Amino acid sequence: MQKLSVIICTHNPRGESLQRTLEALRKQTLPKSDWELLVVDNGSTPPVAQMFEVVWHPLARHVREEALGLTPARRRGIMESTAEILVFVDDDNVLAPDYLEQALAVGAQWPFVGVWGGSCVAEYEAPVPDWIGDQLWRLTVFEVKEDVWSNLRDNFATFPVGAGMCVRRAVARRYVEWCGQNKISSALDRSGKGLGGYGDMDLCQCAIDIGLGTGRSTKLKLTHLIPAARLTLDYFVRHMEGDAASQLAYRAMRGLPYRHLAKDNLFHELVWQLSWLVHRQPWERQHLHAAYRRGIKKGLELAKEIEAVRLKT
Numbered sequence: 001m002q003k004l005s006v007i008i009c010t011h012n013p014r015g016e017s018l019q020r021t022l023e024a025l026r027k028q029t030l031p032k033s034d035w036e037l038l039v040v041d042n043g044s045t046p047p048v049a050q051m052f053e054v055v056w057h058p059l060a061r062h063v064r065e066e067a068l069g070l071t072p073a074r075r076r077g078i079m080e081s082t083a084e085i086l087v088f089v090d091d092d093n094v095l096a097p098d099y100l101e102q103a104l105a106v107g108a109q110w111p112f113v114g115v116w117g118g119s120c121v122a123e124y125e126a127p128v129p130d131w132i133g134d135q136l137w138r139l140t141v142f143e144v145k146e147d148v149w150s151n152l153r154d155n156f157a158t159f160p161v162g163a164g165m166c167v168r169r170a171v172a173r174r175y176v177e178w179c180g181q182n183k184i185s186s187a188l189d190r191s192g193k194g195l196g197g198y199g200d201m202d203l204c205q206c207a208i209d210i211g212l213g214t215g216r217s218t219k220l221k222l223t224h225l226i227p228a229a230r231l232t233l234d235y236f237v238r239h240m241e242g243d244a245a246s247q248l249a250y251r252a253m254r255g256l257p258y259r260h261l262a263k264d265n266l267f268h269e270l271v272w273q274l275s276w277l278v279h280r281q282p283w284e285r286q287h288l289h290a291a292y293r294r295g296i297k298k299g300l301e302l303a304k305e306i307e308a309v310r311l312k313t
Contacts, residue, residue, distance in 0.1 A: 001083065002036045002083045003034045003084070003104055004030070004035035004036070004083050004085050004086070004087055004100055004103065005081035005085070005086045005087070006038070006086075006087045006100070007077035007078075007086055007088050007089065008021065008037075008038070008040065008089050009070055009073035009074055010039065010041060010044065010048060010073075011041075011043060011068070011073070012044045012045065013091040014227060015051065018048075018091045019052065021089060021090075021091055021093055021094060022054065024093075024094040025037065025057075026056055027097050028095070028097060028098075028099065028101070029097055029098045029100075029101050032059065033058070034100075035083070036082060037057045037061075038061060038063055039052070039054060039061070039062045039063065040073045040076055040077045040080075041062060041064050041065065042069070042072070042073040043066050043067075043068050047062075047064065063076060071185060071199055074088065074175075074203075075175075075176050075179055078172040081169075081172075083169070084168065084169045085104065085167070085168060086166070086169065087164065087165070087167075088162055088163075088165045089163070092226075092227075093164060093222050093224060094123075094222060095164065096222060096223075099164065099220060099222060102118075102217075102220055103116075103166045103220065105219065106220065107168070110149060110213075110215055110217075112151075112212060113212060113213045113214065113215040114170065114206075114207030114210065114214070115159075115160060115166065115167050115168070115203065115204050115206075115207045115212075116149070116165075116214065116215040117160025117163070117164050117165045117166060117215075117216055117217070118144050118164060118216060118219065118222070119142065119143045119218070119220065119221045119222070120140050120161065120163050120164070120222055120224045121143070121223050123223050123224070125228045127231075129284070130282070131282040131285055135236060138236060138239050138243070139224070139226055140161050140163055141226075144216045144217065144218050144220075147215070147216070147217050148216050149216075150213055150214065150215075152208075153208055153254070153256065154256060155214075156201065157216075158213070158214045159200070159204045160204070160214065160216055161200050162200040163222060164220060165203070166220075167203065167207075168212070170210060170212075171203070171206050171210065171212065172206075174206040174207075174209055175202075175203050175206040178206055178209070182253060184253055184306060185199070185202055188249060197243040197247070198249075201250060202254070205254055233284050233288075236284075236291075237287055237291040240288050240292050241291040241292070241298075244292050245295040245296070245299035245302065246299065247261065248261060248296065248302065248303040249302045249303055249306060252310070255310065258299075259300075261299075262296055
């Protein structure tokens with residue numbers, strides 16, 4: 001049996017980005033006999049299999065998942081995979097040559113951690129606008145400066161992101177089971193043009209469910225290819241709104257406090273208005289703030305519904 005299963009979930013990918021993702025996998029230092037490759041085509045038109053061949057890998061295959069959304073695609077990849085450690089790779093991730101080898105090393109070093117990941121360094125297709133400022137994290141760009149892990153449900157500092165996420169099979173099985181029991185989990189992640197979030201964190205919680213932890217390692221590095229379309233106001237507005245709504249829904253589903261976020265939003269509203277009057281922030285920031293308010297409002301309504309159902313069961 002292979003040591004790793006690499007799973008790429010993709011929907012109408014950018015050709016150049018996915019090609020670079022596959023090429024980086026082709027150059028991995030871990031022998032191909034030690035890992036399998038699954039390309040999960042999430043309803044792409046035309047089918048990914050017609051555009052990208054993977055014959056260079058003896059243990060590679062294309063899988064088609066028609067149910068739109070990252071969560072259904074991930075579940076399909078989990079069910080089709082065979083190894084004890086799964087590595088989820090986005091279709092715009094360029095892994096460092098030793099990424100898979102280091103994924104195994106970290107897994108062996110941290111047997112008590114069920115989900116782990118590393119640094120995401122950005123490669124931008126266009127200049128980053130000044131108005132993005134402190135919201136750059138929304139592009140999944142960060143550096144892991146020290147090894148960290150925990151088994152705390154609310155310690156997001158040790159939760160890896162989905163890009164390059166390594167998952168033990170026991171955790172993946174729990175995730176499939178959890179998603180089957182909680183249909184709202186599918187709404188926490190990207191679907192088509194929707195930019196919901198927190199599906200990665202929902203998966204991380206599954207590690208804690210079964211007594212394991214989450215971690216970030218300095219040994220794992222990848223390059224995240226950022227297209228010009230993600231550096232637009234439209235993208236950030238959709239992300240801000242979708243992410244805010246998903247956050248409250250996620251917390252309610254997982255039994256974590258969420259009402260304080262809505263209260264904090266009122267406080268931040270006053271702070272932001274004062275800052276606007278004093279510093280005259282760029283007009284783009286005004287749109288981002290409005291999107292966040294809309295997201296919190298939608299998320300609060302959904303969270304209350306989720307909590308009511310959860311308390312009845």
